[in-house]
Amino acid sequence: MIAFAMRLPKFVLGVLLFIGSLCQAQVYQGIQLVKASLLADQNGIVPGHPITIGLQLATAPGWHTYWEYPGDAGIPTRIDWKLPAGFTAGPIQWPIPARDTEPGDIVNYIYAGDVLLPVEIQTPAGLKPGQTVTINAHAAWLVCKDLCVPGKADLSITLPVVAASQPANGDLFASTRAELPMKGTPPFTASWSRQGQALVLHIAGLDPQAAFDFFPLPGDVQIGHPKVTPPTVNVLLIDPKETAASIDGVVLMTAKDGSAQAWPLPNGKPTASISAIGTGGVASSGQSSLLYWLGLGFVGGLILNVMPCVLPVIALKIFGFIKQAGESPRRILALGFTFVGGIFAWFFFLAALIVSFKLAGHQLNWAFQFQHPAFVAVMVVILLLFALNLLGVFEIVLPERLQAKVYDASGGEGYAGTFWHGVFATLMATPCTAPFLGSALGFALASPAPTVFAMFGSIAAGMSAPYAVLAVKPAWLRYLPKPGIWMVRVKQALGVLLMGTVLWLGWVLVEQLTPRTDTFPAQLASALAKHQIVFVDFTADWCVNCKVNEHLVLDSGPVQEAFKRKGVILVKADWTRGDEDITAYLRKYGRAGVPCYVVFSPDGNPTVLPEVITNDIVLNALNQAQS
């Protein structure tokens, strides 16, 4: 459907853009209920780059359309794309809906008024600037007020192929994206447990100040209305025979200041090898393990004091306080704690820096996740550099002139001066502390903001502990170890430890990059390699139709007998958890979900069977595959 090389003058293309997104109105008894149109987030298609196209439903006041899971009544809006060759469409990105309660204990998840449903479209790299591309879609929805009216429209949008594109419909897409569930690691851990006829979701590590809500995505599992009683959600299963151990859903957190973030529940993918990583556990730790990490942070801060450029400073500072205070214990104490305040100020400044960096990253959609091989790879390189630094392969030094300048600028005596000395003593210790701070920083990037502040606070507490103790008991100065070669040894020992972490992370990276053999693509490949008929059953535990088909057809005598006689290899693709590899295959066969049955001939040619199968359909397909 690509109109090849039309080479239209630019202004004609501009006009084409306007008429490209033809909209259609749904009129009912003289009222326009819904105006549907397609909108793009860029003014042209860049070959090989994704473009987001949104279905906009401008809905009359008082009327609503439905979310992905509509609730007790209603049906979700659907988009069937008709794309030119080489283009593929992703799933609808559903903004968070509103909850609508009607008499009769009826709860629906709705969009009241206008909604934009974005879909990411992948484009082929072989397009040539100057072409135009028309994307067609059939959209169908249900719009309800007191009564319901189904609507549908055939829509199209025509876009030019360009070398570089400009953003379009920016405000609309930005406000919709703000309503989408976040990507990446949520700032909490969620676990499901089955308690009789109910599923219980337990959420740990939530900000106690924040309110939370739960929007279920139960697939074919029939549920009652989720009951939210922080920190748990109770979901009653309607079918006494239901075996589901969990359902999907979206957790909406509303902070005290009213800002809200929605997170999809972790989808049960194996992330265990990752969350077990050293400090990386902070990213998903509950409260008890958070205490453990804070303890480690404290010890880490304490160790900072024996780094070669820090230890001599302790004695100097305390002697300085004694001199300044004229031996008045109260003033020594006050000065000591002012100095400690300076240390804390510096570390909180660092934490604030990281948190704002993270926030910027969310907007840019960076994934600071240990699930991401790229992030792990960058961490390996950074930690390797720090380990080499500790082992003395190279040194990080602040220029001496800068050091002197900074120290002078920080002022003289008194409380203000002492406070700034605290700040700059820590800053000057940075060359030694960088390896630790750097590692902490990497892990902090994958943690929520309160955890970042808590971590850096505990490091600050660890580092200032000796000053605090000595300010209380200056006499204990004599117990302070003398600086010497042992400090270099400590540094090297820590380097070796860090090297261990590097090796371990490297192993994790290799694990991530090695293809797993128990995945569906691997199973299918090994089955096809045997050059026999292969029957693939795409199924899921929650799929009622799959069970019906399996029970009435696949397990029936004639079909089982034919499988045996023809030496058919059976491959089961279990989509219960929405495995992405399987999703990709389903899409390849033109299906959005299960049931789906594919028969491969011995030379690997696939035939897709209808969703509702009979013995005859399966037996015919097997016969054809053989011939």
Added chain:
Amino acid sequence: MKTRLTLLLALVSVAAFGAPQPGDPAPNFSLTDVNGQSHSLAEYKGKYVVLEWNNPGCPFVHKHYDSGNMQGLQKTAEAKGVIWLTINSGASGRQGAAQSDIKSFLASEHANPTAYLIDSDGKVGRLYAAKTTPDMYIINPDGKLVYDGAIDNKPTPDPEDIPGATNYVKVALDASMAGKPVPVTTSRPYGCSIKYGGEY
């Protein structure tokens, strides 16, 4: 206040648990039909009974009536001695609850249920936790619920989807009457919300 809230929550959860599930005895009820005649579930004990929640103004109801799907199912079932009770739980004044609408619907669609029952206070609908139109229930001669849920597996308002759909009511009736286990005993009903009256 707090105790009241807890009590309310407890009642709500009891209500959710209280709705009959497949295998449970179907709770008895007594309603007046559109012609003013009274019917109770108990009087049909010993027979199969289908309960169909209906709203003559709902497009999902029209999907199955304009195509003749529902009447066809009704006819085959009734030929085998099944009692078919169509129930309207819409509150008076809300869409699809007017007697005139119901009567013209029955006439124009050539629907032929055993009775079209009026449940304008929504008591029976709430008793069975019916949520949508249509919403289907099958009760066996022992008075036990054997199916509750959607009419079929294609939750769309489009009549073109009927030929490719699995009709759960037909499958369940056939299996149960043949003495076989019902493969799907419950599914999520789809359609318009029932236009109940009252608060919630």
